[in-house]
Amino acid sequence: MTTLDSPPVTAASKIFNFPRNAWYVAAWDHEVTAKQPLARTVADRPLALWRNSDGRAVALADACWHRLAPLSKGKVLGDEIQCPYHGLRYNSAGRCTGMPAQETINPSAIVPSYPVVERYRYVWVWVGDPDLADPDTVPDMQQMDSPEWAGDGETIYAPCNYQLLLDNLMDLTHEEFVHSSSIGQDELSEAEFEVSHDDRHVTVTRWMRDIDAPPFWLKNMRDRFPGFDGKVDRWQIIHFEAPSTIRIDVGVAKAGTGAPEGDRSQGVNGFVMNTITPETARTSHYFWAFMRNYRLDSQTITTQLRQGVHGVFGEDEEMLAAQQQAIDANPDHEFYSLNIDAGGMWVRRILDRMLQAEGLPAAAAK
């Protein structure tokens, strides 16, 4: 419904709505246990996540059928979860299996159970129409558990609309300003970039040739090529997959050794793995990891890279929180776009189509 004070709905909406017919990461696989349920909200749906006795992860609505007490505060008992309030028990399909105070079970006693898939070290859930939940459409994050890649990551709880995170990752020119001490450099904004897309993917490619490596990359080069000094060719290839997974193929190679043409043997290559789960219209769970394909056995490098990226993302987090605050403080101001936003705008167009297919408006409710 349109009311007088609702902003015009455009793909550049500041508070972007999220599709529900999609796989979102609810948790890292190790966060979901048979010991106790985990409470997490995905796309406005509060969930209780747990593992039943055969190790399968389960996602139930986090509200008991009886009086809506949160099941996440209850107990996991083998294949069932018990409500902490009056002891009703549910199986992994959300069906009530026991009511302590009576001999029968009310036939309507059930809580929603959401489809779950475990893949790439994550537990993915589908909070939309369960009939459409096809595990083959889980976004590709294969570097996460491939033997050819090593690395680790963390979760950021971001106080902003998920779209601001996607915008942030689709345009890396901000590195020059936000991350000046680690990965930023002038050439980022100056280098040309290329955008391509289909109806689920957007790719932004940027090459910077014959430049000095910024501190973060110099360190990585020296981990692989001790004593390295000199110019590098640097790349950033951003792969978006709908609705909210972005893998960024990043690296540098000794200048002129053929990296742009495909020979990366004289360089270091990492994948920044990002998948963002809208929690509400103004908060997001941001799961990231940094994976590398050299010195796979070094836990020290894994830890150093995780800490390094943690520091870098801390800078983004601060900017995004501030941006969300400014958006909320300026409800009547529109977003304007620059050339550098092309990738992010393609993302919005793809999401806009998904929202339309679900009959949802592009702009989330205030």
Place this chain on the structure above:
Amino acid sequence: MAVNTQTWWQKGRVAECDELAEGVRRIVLCPDRPVHAAPGTHVDLRLDLDGHARKRSYSVVRSEDGGRRLTLGVQLAPTSRGGSRHMHGLEVGDVVEMTGPVQSFPLGVGADRYVLVAGGIGITALVAMAETLRRRGADYTLVLAGRSRRVMAYLDHLVDTHGDRVRVFVDDEDVRLDVESLVGEVAGSPAATRTEMYMCGPIRLMDAIRRAWAAHDLPEPNLRFETFGSSGAWAAEDFVVHLPQLDRSVHVSRDSSMLDALEDAGVEVMWDCRKGECGICQVKVLDVSGRIDHRDVFLSQQQKEAYASLCLCVARAARGDSESGSADPAAVTLHLP
């Protein structure tokens, strides 16, 4: 499976109505605030029956155009409590008070096998489920049981659509549903514990299935059912409720429920679901002359047989097969909380 238990009242306009089968009317309602009705949902209607506002629930057979058109199938009950007679009197253009779709019978995903069992008009709760299972490519069987083909709504349509997944049992053709063999077959199959059965129909059929299900030790949560508490072991008849506490007796006519009759007589009673599920309206039975026709799914079989309590919203007293020469109506004596 989204479970929607929110109810709100709105107006619905009757857009179409016609005969589906003998005594069964198809009514298409266009609600003011359309919401798609998922399989297993029903709508509640507030009907004015003889000056009393009464709530009646009807399954949504079909939801079209995002819930802009909701199809109900209503059987004229020979011993109607008034609701079905009222519904059969509706005409195109009439406006009714209705809720949005309420979900208390959701269809699950991921079972290896589904068996849908409809007794008579119970099919209205299962048509949309069968359609969804067909679209999903699920392994399912649709069991239709009825007194005679003439009164079985949607029969031809379902046979056309679901082909050899449909099994039809018709009493007057002497092809009767054998509950024991139906449930025994589930229990004997390799997918026994991963088979979900959804049933809707007369309470007698559902009780028989529940007993067989328990006897075969099949997982209780896999047996899903919905009842609107409107059918019993005996036809509804007039009876009397004695309330020694209040020193009065209340007459319950065949087309009223005990709960309605008590409320109309100004007796304060507590209730919630009004369809024999929650047990809130349970009261103690002190004495019975005749039989208790429980009609609820709250009390266990043993509790029902003990005659110690009943659910006011659906239970009735009946002379049943108790052979008494006198024409005295059956009676129950109750202790109110």
